[in-house]
Amino acid sequence: MTSERGDEIASVVKAFRLLQIFGPEVPRVTITKAAELSEMSKPSARRLLLTCVSQEFMATDGREFWLTPKVMRLGFSYMSTLPFWETAQPHLRGVAEQLEESCSMATLDGDEIVYVMRIPVRRGLITLNVGSRLPAHATSLGKALLAFSPESAVEEFLGRAPFEALTEHTITSAAGLRDELAKVRSKGYAISDSEREIGVRSASAPILDRTGVASAAINVSANAVRVSREELEERYVPVLRQAAESISAELRYSGAV
Secondary structure (H helix, E strand, O other): OEOOOOOOEHHHHHHHHHHOOOEOOEOOEOHHHHHHHHOOOHHHHHHHHHHHHHOOOEEEOOOOEEEOHHHHHHHHHHHHHOOOHHHHHHHHHHHHHHHOOOEEEEEEEOOEEEEEEEEOOOOOOOOOOOOOEEEHHHOHHHHHHHHOOOHHHHHHHHOOOOOOOOOOOOOOOHHHHHHHHHHHHHHOOEEEEOOOOOOEEEEEEEEEOOOOOEEEEEEEEEEOOOOOHHHHHHHHHHHHHHHHHHHHHHHHHHOOO
């Protein structure tokens, strides 16, 4: 059965939708709950759940269903295809050791950033791991990625404003974020100062391909009590930008981006 989009297979679309309902707040589901969260009929949800069980992507006790470790193969398959995985690791580790702050890399996925690499140094107020997602508009990583994205993608993103106010400092309007992205492009780096989480400052720099588009971005985060905005920009940003430029140059030289 195909969907109204022509070549899409409706059952596959539903299966992916079903897999995405699971998370920290929904570790297990009944058929009724799965149907509700995935917005499909109970018979459809039941068939898809049982198919996932037969393929060992889920397990069940007869009442509830949950994901199995086999699902991780999908995520690691994606990670292994990233062109910057091996190239970026030593640079991120060098930044983390030099600044004694956690250093991360992320890519853009819709309205969110997705962490694809992380070298933790200090424990933050919110635990972040590979695979963690955060709203792009409120993070330095998101702003660095958006600022160096194609104009059409940026305008599409801004068209979904107003954005959620995570703190009193979050930029929520399209006009405000457009101005901010222009500053990021001009400076070559992005800053988030308590925009996503009060008391956390972060800086990000883009990883650019041959056309100047960001394929990823790297960042460092610091506690605002320990690190002032001035220190972040004067001491942290140069180290971060140098690492980002080195990663970009190596990837371009190898033909990976």
